[in-house]
Amino acid sequence: MARLGRAIWRVVKAVLDQLAKLATKLGQAIWRVVKxxxxxxxxxxxxxxxxxxxxxxxxxxxxxxxxxxxxxxxxxxxxxxxxxxxxxxxxxxxxxxxxxxxxxxxxxxxxxxxxxxxxxxxxxxxxGCAGQVFAILVYLIWLILTWPPRQVWKMLEAAGRSARKGVEEILVWMDPKRMP
CATH class of the missing domain: 1.10.287 (Helix Hairpins)
Incomplete structure (x- = not known):
């Protein structure tokens, strides 16, 4: 029974030591943010x-x-x-x-x-470093979300250029003296 009591005391003491260390580290982290x-x-x-x-x-x-x-x-x-x-x-x-x-x-x-x-x-x-990682992750998510619309816009631009060149070809075909 005495051994059980000492074992429980050691566990409680270890937990309290870890909680004290955790509280210290948490306080230091909060101080860094405040600073x-x-x-x-x-x-x-x-x-x-x-x-x-x-x-x-x-x-x-x-x-x-x-x-x-x-x-x-x-x-x-x-x-x-x-x-x-x-x-x-x-x-x-x-x-x-x-x-x-x-x-x-x-x-x-x-x-x-x-x-x-x-x-x-x-x-x-x-x-610090955690903020940098978070900012980079947000930026990467932003790039992933905006990639499809940017590609659609590039396709629309290409289609517009192609249509413009086609119209120019038709106009030159109708009036050969008209050169762009």
Whole structure:
């Protein structure tokens, strides 16, 4: 009976030692996450700030282009078209359209495109190697899910190119002087 009591005591003592070690490791892991939180927050805030700067710069560029176009048009009217030509006004319109339909969307899409990289950096900062593995797994799942639509799009592009070339061949056949 005494041996049974000592055996039970050794088992209880071993379990308690393991629980103490587990609690220590859990506390250390929680501390690492808490300690990494400001770094991760700084990464996210830097990303948001950079995105706001790029989008704000694109909006300012659109505004500047519109003001420049209006200035060009007003100068042309007040000087009775002596120094400013119609080509200058057309160039101003092109600049506005480029700023609205190219530069601004590129800034917005670039901001959101960097979100994946920011998420990876945050996970790496917060959870170390485990965060990196998790981010890579999510990225691989994303690639697997988006692969079929990308392939369908490539097929549709190829079909469109083929149809365009077929129409061009028919037009050349109908009018041999028409060469693309």
């Amino acid at each position: 990494a939180t400001p770094k991760a927050a700084m990464i996210v805030l830097t990303w948001i700030w950079d995105g706001m700067k790029s989008v704000g710069g694109a909006v300012a560029e659109v505004g500047m282009r519109v003001v420049a176009l209006l200035h060009t048009a007003l100068v042309a009217v007040f000087q009775l078209f002596r120094t400013i030509t119609l080509q200058d006004v057309i160039n101003g319109c092109k600049a506005v359209l480029q700023a609205v339909f190219v530069s601004f969307p590129q800034a917005v899409v670039g901001f959101f495109a960097r979100a994946g990289r920011v998420a990876y950096e945050v996970l790496k900062t917060m959870f």
